[in-house]
Amino acid sequence: MWYDVVERLDPRRFRSLLLDFRGAGLSDRPASGHDFPGYLSDLEAALAASGGAVLVAHSMGGKLAQYLATARPTALRKLILVAPGTADAYAMNPKHRALAEDAFGSRARIEAFQRAAMRREVEPEVMERIVDDALVAQREAWFGWYDHGRTVAFADRLERIAVPTVVVAGEHDPLAPPARVKRSVAERIGGALFVSLRNAGHNLPVETPDEVAGVIERFA
Secondary structure: OOHHHHOOOOOOOOOOOOOOOOOOOOOOOOOOOOOHHHHHHHHHHHHHHHOOEEEEEEEHHHHHHHHHHHOOOOOEEEEEEEEEOOOOOOOOOHHHHHHHHHHOOOHHHHHHHHHHHOOOOOOHHHHHHHHHHHHOOOHHHHHHHHHHOOOOOOHHHHHHOOOOEEEEEEOOOOOOOHHHHHHHOHHHOOOOEEEEEOOOOOOHHHHOHHHHHHHHHHHO
16 A cells, blocks of 8 residues: 555655554464454554654554554654544444455455545556455454454543644545544644645545655655
8 A cells, every 4th residue: 555655755765664464465364463452562563663753554554553642652753644544433334344244355346445445546556456465364354453443432542642743634535534534533633734635535545645755755
């Protein structure tokens, strides 16, 4: 998801560390820990190992990043949340759960889901890359967030975030609508800046890599 953004950042100014959570990408496939505490521990370990970083997080990672920031880790310098999940709980929807079950391992259904989440067209090789990435996900990881992460609520903790924060939303995001992101994320974090990208959906790192890279360059 982040390759197109990273290639637009000046390597003389930025060192980019990309995290695959457990069960995804090239990370290990443990049988346990596919829940909010497990993924949070992955993020905590990566941030600590960085020696200090600006944390840029998207969607599910954005929700985890908010919780991590409330603990005020010394390695966290700044926070950039891109189309983030909110600190509210999301009710389980049996219909959506069944659709996720049907999509697991299906290239056609995964691509259809990704296209439905986006507003802008992306190059065929970009779509192929993110679908390939989804196809290698461990089954426990595929459902771990849906079953054990979305339902976690911690809105009362957001006032503890003390680092400079930017919140970025897509104008036509069907999963994290900008009004909700502004109300439930940006306005709950003291001093946070809110940016809405025009004609964009949920997968902003591949839909709007120039704009996201620009936010990172100016803010970080």
